[in-house]
Amino acid sequence: MRACFPKESVMTRIVLACLALFAAASVAAVELTDTQRDAISERIRPVGESCMDGDASCGAPSAAAAGGAARSGEDVYNAACLACHTTGAGGAPMLGDAAAWADRIAKGTDALHDSGLNGVAGTAMMAKGGCVNCSEEEITAAVDFMIERSQ
Numbered sequence: 001m002r003a004c005f006p007k008e009s010v011m012t013r014i015v016l017a018c019l020a021l022f023a024a025a026s027v028a029a030v031e032l033t034d035t036q037r038d039a040i041s042e043r044i045r046p047v048g049e050s051c052m053d054g055d056a057s058c059g060a061p062s063a064a065a066a067g068g069a070a071r072s073g074e075d076v077y078n079a080a081c082l083a084c085h086t087t088g089a090g091g092a093p094m095l096g097d098a099a100a101w102a103d104r105i106a107k108g109t110d111a112l113h114d115s116g117l118n119g120v121a122g123t124a125m126m127a128k129g130g131c132v133n134c135s136e137e138e139i140t141a142a143v144d145f146m147i148e149r150s151q
């Protein structure tokens with residue numbers, strides 16, 4: 001039991017040490033310049049919000065959402081669908097695999113657009129393939145691109 005509940009004096013020392021560290025950290029923070037603070041918040045931004053240099057697929061909302069031109073089906077595919085549809089991850093039908101696509105294409109373009117927009121329940125195919133900043137127009141263009149390359 002002793003191991004689980006250290007003596008009070010030990011706890012007190014730990015708490016004091018933490019408080020001292022905390023105080024030191026706050027003092028240090030006050031001495032930072034605005035530039036340093038900006039640099040730090042930039043570095044500690046959550047990964048999901050960071051956008052690597054040259055990666056046009058993340059960060060800002062899509063051009064279409066911002067009122068600009070929609071991205072082409074191929075661009076959207078490369079940005080949001082390729083991860084699964086080029087590797088077959090999670091059982092995704094692969095781009096260019098005519099056999100895997102034949103039955104799906106037979107369902108009709110509307111059905112496939114619907115799967116692209118709303119996902120396939122119970123599978124890794126999420127609504128919009130998980131691309132929250134893709135417009136509906138961009139998703140249907142990506143589906144058209146996939147159909148075109150897979151027959």
Ligand code: HEC
Nearest residue numbers: 080081084090091092104115116120123124125128129142
């Ligand atoms: C996380 C992996 C993943 C991503 C990313 C993904 N898909 Fe899929 N997709 C799947 C899987 C798995 C299936 C097969 C689902 C099934 O069993 O019918 C699928 C199936 C499809 C189908 C066929 C559905 C049908 O009704 O037969 C279409 C169309 C499709 N995806 C479009 C897209 C588009 C467009 C994107 C990108 C915007 C995308 N997917 C991104 C995993 C993914």
